[in-house]
Amino acid sequence: MSLQGAIAATRFGMGAKPGEIEAASSDPRGWLKAQIAPNAALVPADGLKDVQTAIRDQQEAYRGLFGPNGQALKPKEARQEAKEAKADAKEAKSDGDPKPQGDGAALLQARQMAQREIREGLLKEVDAKSKHAVETAAPFAERWARFWSNHFTVAARNMQLIPMVGPFEREAIRPHVFGNFATLLGASTFHPCMLTYLDAAKSFGPSTEAAQKRKVGLNENLAREILELHTMGVGSGYTQADIIEFAKALTGWTVGGPQTARMMFAGGQGQGAGLRPGFRRQERVSFQGGAAQMNAMIGATVFVEPLHEPGARTVVGKSYGGPAKTQAAMILDDLARSKATAHHIATKLVRHFVSDTPPPAAVAKIEAVFLRTGGNLADLARAVIDLDEAWGETQQKFKTPDELLVSAGRATGQEVAYGANQRGVYQALAQQPFNAPSPAGWPDDTASWSGADAIKKRLEWANAVSRRMVRGESPSDFLDRALGPVASARTRQAVARAETAEQGFTIALMSPEFQRR
């Protein structure tokens, strides 16, 4: 086992599986580069829904709850009944009466069941993702995909978004992480989940007839976050006016379904281009349709020209005329290739693979590759692997809870990052998958994850994992295959001298070297 092999598996990978450090040791950089392939970051999608199916099923589940005896209630009436049922149930509980029966109660129950089903769908997504991360033989590809998934953060912050976040990562992020950055940016921006999460699906050209009739208008959230977080970065030269112009260019892009049909036909005959999630731009199909067609496009990304703010737009000093439906994509393409974007992305990558304080020389190297290759992400991955700064002996990166759990799962072979207890653990460690606190994603620095309370929770977690570890293995052997030459003499001694095997595992998991990468 070589130190460089151990660094490849633990710092660039997701933590060593048994035998992995040996496998990486003879040619650590080659071992990593061999994982760079178009489909290397895909998660097996068995039993998981694509975004259109997920959205359709969700809406159907809600529709289905309206009739306990088969009667179809209008949504408003149903809501009212459910509300009353909830109040009844509460009252019955406080009075100690038996649970109320009847239409309202059945309705409430149906509603709760629908919600439970939707939440369980998310748990399935988390399980699939975590299981994949623990088992994959391409752990560098996995780390790379997770970096981009965090860069293009979406979060399951309400019932509408819960079914979409898993499909978003599988459809918009993972297929493109070794392709071109512009493609990845487009896939993310136009995915129904991102359009919903950052409110673009409900942003309408202010001067359109539909917007005026319905008294709705522009929402600048997506435009702002694309500029600030996904591409150029804050303070890189764009202005509030650029945000508004870009937001106008993005109007018309929304998610198909009955709601959009109602918007469209408030403003005249519908015309638009539809496209499937996970699309490539040349696949956009034009169609002329009515309300029925739009209803049928439930859950798909659609471009609805009557909702698009007409006219040319000027963003970051360049004017974009041309067909309405290409406007946003043209702007995105230019943003994807801008110097500010190259610098912003390079800084984040170096922070992730080298240090919380990215060395400018390393950033400059990655930035140059980004610009030279036009944002080719496979080339960028190879350049990151070739950064000598990333191979230093000192571990500079403190693992996030997610990294800690996955690496522990790979080392122990235990279900520590998925399965029945997954939810509580992620919650305690304050990093629930698909639940980043803001569009900026999870922080990537030591200070954010190493506070007193965080360490206490990690210790409690390590203690719980140790109790379930396979008996018969010595903690020292475990330490060796998890960390190899990365483990210090001091840590080896502390693990070897533990009073019980359980305590030895806890100390190994809590060792400074296992807490970092």
Next chain:
Amino acid sequence: MASLHTLNRRSLLVAGCAVSLISVAPSARAATQQSGGKKLIVVILRGAMDGMSLLPKVDDPDIQAHRASLVDPKAIPLSGGFALHSAMPNLAAMYQAKEAAFVPAIAGPYRERSHFEAQDLLECGGIRSVSADGWLNRALQKAPAAYAAVSIGPSQPLIVRGAAKNITSWSPAVLPEASDDTLNRLMDLYDGDKVLKTSLTAAVGADMVAGEMKDGSSMANMAGGGRGGPQQYVTQLQAAGKFLAQADGPEIAVVSLDGWDTHAAQNQSLQQRFTALDAGLKSLKDTMGETWKKTALVAVSEFGRTARVNGAQGTDHGTGGTVILAGGGIKGGQVFGDWPGLKPAALFENRDLMPTTDARSVFKGLLRDQLGWAANDLDGMVFPDSKTARPETGLI
């Protein structure tokens, strides 16, 4: 190491880990006496709370034109033409009892509209560039007495990060605890690892206080509540109150309440959040008992929101926001600052409420008058280049 095995948590505390445990080791400090039992609570409302929904200036002739659908028709009239959202009856009662006040049209020196940059600047106390330490941490380095602080929640916010180490953090345990022996061994292993040593030492200390809370039924709520959900507001504020109300508790608490970024359908969302915040303030007051009478709480967002409603019945990132002041230490029952008006020309960039009070002035006024900081430390080290933001007088 053998001798360490025999130590329990309490003796470990007293034994050697003086760095962070100052805040909870009773013999080590008598700061509470030095502050005269006065307390300060800083609540960060992350995501930009819509101040004009909280505290609409209902007699402003332009408010209906800008945002008729966002003005709560049942808002509780206060004074000076202001009214308080009807989801906050407890806060209204505090205002009537002169235990709460407001500062509308407030902002820090930052004039852009990025949440993340604005929060960082709010917490580090800077004007343009973000420093690695927070203003509360720097203030503690210059404290007039041996003050200590507690930060509630699982992550360490920037406002308390920095060189001062008499700050601990706490959130409730949901997993089984490791044995004292394992703790001692890790303490030993972490010698020479500053990050892990400091945090584990502080965690052990905070746990002693938390031990007294484990019977609280609301803790179970927190364990079951999702990250950032409004139901956590109550638990977090209550936990802060418990820490501060102890005989030798810290002087300062920091609480972060997420989820105020209301771009769409904000009436529903704010109804929930205001209700939870109101319940949290009530619970904080009840928990603190007598200590509440000497407490000053400030709740602040990184910036305000647009004056006009947007197309999705929400509001976008703005500038002037509203600060809530509460506690028996506050000279309540009044609305501080100047109201700039809502005429298009009076708005900042014809878009946002024009700020008339600098948020740093409020922080400085509270630090000076509540806990006795020296004015020149506040102008220099704590809030660099802030001479023009004079400490707000008359808050306490």
